[in-house]
Amino acid sequence: MKEITPQLTEPLKRHCRDSVPRSDAYPVATYNELMKIVAELSYLNRDCLLFFRGQARDHRNKAGASSLYPSLYRKNIISKTKLDYDFALLREISALLVDETKKHDRRAADEIRRKQYIQWSLIQHYEVHETPLLDLTQSLRVACSFAQSSGEAAEAFVYVLALPYMPNGISINSEQEIVNIRLLSACPSLALRPYFQEGFLAGTTDITDNYDDKNELDFNRRLVAKFAIPGGDSFWNGNQLRIPDELLFLDEKNDPMYRICVSIRGAILQTKAMLFDSGEYSAEVDDLTARLRRRLGKKQVQ
Numbered sequence: 001m002k003e004i005t006p007q008l009t010e011p012l013k014r015h016c017r018d019s020v021p022r023s024d025a026y027p028v029a030t031y032n033e034l035m036k037i038v039a040e041l042s043y044l045n046r047d048c049l050l051f052f053r054g055q056a057r058d059h060r061n062k063a064g065a066s067s068l069y070p071s072l073y074r075k076n077i078i079s080k081t082k083l084d085y086d087f088a089l090l091r092e093i094s095a096l097l098v099d100e101t102k103k104h105d106r107r108a109a110d111e112i113r114r115k116q117y118i119q120w121s122l123i124q125h126y127e128v129h130e131t132p133l134l135d136l137t138q139s140l141r142v143a144c145s146f147a148q149s150s151g152e153a154a155e156a157f158v159y160v161l162a163l164p165y166m167p168n169g170i171s172i173n174s175e176q177e178i179v180n181i182r183l184l185s186a187c188p189s190l191a192l193r194p195y196f197q198e199g200f201l202a203g204t205t206d207i208t209d210n211y212d213d214k215n216e217l218d219f220n221r222r223l224v225a226k227f228a229i230p231g232g233d234s235f236w237n238g239n240q241l242r243i244p245d246e247l248l249f250l251d252e253k254n255d256p257m258y259r260i261c262v263s264i265r266g267a268i269l270q271t272k273a274m275l276f277d278s279g280e281y282s283a284e285v286d287d288l289t290a291r292l293r294r295r296l297g298k299k300q301v302q
Contacts, residue, residue: 107188
């Protein structure tokens with residue numbers, strides 16, 4: 001993807017110096033303070049749309065820069081054989097996803113079947129398996145709530161990224177080499193979690209294992225700013241703004257797509273011999289495991 005040069009506020013310029021990814025996260029004490037800074041950034045970078053991502057940790061690469069790879073590319077060394085297998089596995093997982101969705105909603109299954117990016121979006125968003133897509137949101141509140149969701153650290157991190165404007169639910173910008181999927185308009189209503197998270201996913205166009213430089217796939221190339229926020233409720237300034245985990249992460253009781261995806265994930269783990277007792281969904285997962293193994297055929301199970 002193309003790299004941007006973000007326009008920053010004066011305090012951020014002094015803090016980041018020559019590189020936003022290599023700098024320390026800019027500390028903010030409250031949500032209101034962060035909102036004001038983001039409003040300035042939105043005005044300064046008005047040729048793009050700003051998106052947000054919340055994390056419990058600021059992951060750095062060997063050069064000391066923040067790294068925002070899609071999950072499929074996060075390992076330091078990726079062999080072509082491994083990528084070939086992962087994309088083959090994604091195809092088979094996608095087929096299972098369509099088949100299982102059809103049991104609940106044939107119209108939704110048909111929509112998912114026709115669009116690979118929707119298949120990958122659901123697989124990524126429900127943490128079924130690694131994909132070439134990165135989870136984002138247009139809601140600063142969601143990103144901050146997500147960053148704090150682990151509740152384990154004194155601080156959490158929020159990233160601001162600039163992406164091209166989106167004319168459609170699935171938008172491909174060939175000039176910037178970015179695809180952006182708005183889950184609220186691309187996903188069937190059977191999948192409820194994306195609506196509570198105001199979810200988007202982004203990736204590089206013409207996704208392939210034949211890239212010249214893995215850094216081309218790192219979304220730190222689109223990073224406008226990164227912030228360190230307190231891990232506790234003081235950040236919200238006494239207001240009830242934080243989104244509860246039970247709404248951010250809807251379970252099988254409230255989200256039909258979650259149950260479908262968690263069963264498929266169990267089948268993947270069992271196929272890889274990483275899951276030996278699938279518990280509540282044992283019969284369902286065992287059936288999915290057998291079908292997944294048949295679909296993979298002679299391909300090596302990683």
